[in-house]
Amino acid sequence: MGDVSTSQTSPLPFLKGHGTENDFVIVPDPDNAVDLPAATVARLCDRRAGIGGDGLLHVVRSAAHPEARHMAGEAEWFMDYRNADGSVAEMCGNGVRVFARYLQRAGHIDAGDMSLATRGGVKKVHIAKAPSGSGATGGDITVSMGRAVLPEEGVTVSVSGRSWPARNVNMGNPHAVAFVEELAHAGDLLTVPPFTPASVYPDGVNVEFVVDRGDRHVAMRVHERGSGETRSCGTGACAVAVAAARRDNLDPAVTGAPVTYTVDLPGGRLVITERPDGEIEMTGGAVIVAEGTIDPVLLETERP
């Protein structure tokens, strides 16, 4: 929160949105005046006792947030992203699209190009004009996600007594990508977090399980750090596309031609392109589904 401590005494506006069914509680707070400790975020993201979401998007002006002030000259808005358990993450790809859709809906921006500050740096975003008949859904949103870092070390992913070799991919946040024969082999990810080496991932990791669907076309499931199994993960889809490309001996930096993979997730489809300069673009939808107010009791530090 901001430099001055305040407690919320009146109902707090929120919205609910999703990107390929990775869903978020959105808290508009331009001046960074709302205190959102981890326990409060976890309560808001609770699907039974709260609003429910895989994460929370705290919408703050960059100039008003200590972690984003240095980016204020490039990007007016900062995505203060939190996982469902209240933990902080560097990046959220689906979150960026939903955040941009919120700004568009609130009248802060129009379709076209914008820049958004995140803990993973400033991301360029393009909102396509809404095709006629798309209603509130709007046009697809493309995010320049930055470059992937692929350390050479292999890692192992284990779940339900089975293990797979995996590729370590960093998209600003950490990922382990395992190619499997059947997505069902990943078992009940919701209740059994995959095991990965803590020495490689001291801050935890997002784990993707991937199968081939066709030429440059894959499908995946994901277990997210701090949120459990979700129906989509944008950074995860980027990690998967790059890991699949390297497995298929495709490297745009070598061939000079962009490489595009279609990634199917339980919640929808994302299209991922890696450019010869290494920049990765993610394209998909983003929808705002509801808005309302949060009872201040939910925001109190002690559980009501």
Ligand SMILES: N[C@@H](CCC[C@H](N)C(=O)O)C(=O)O
């Ligand atoms: N769902 C997000 C990723 C959110 C952060 C992740 N759980 C982490 O802790 O790194 C996405 O769409 O990228």
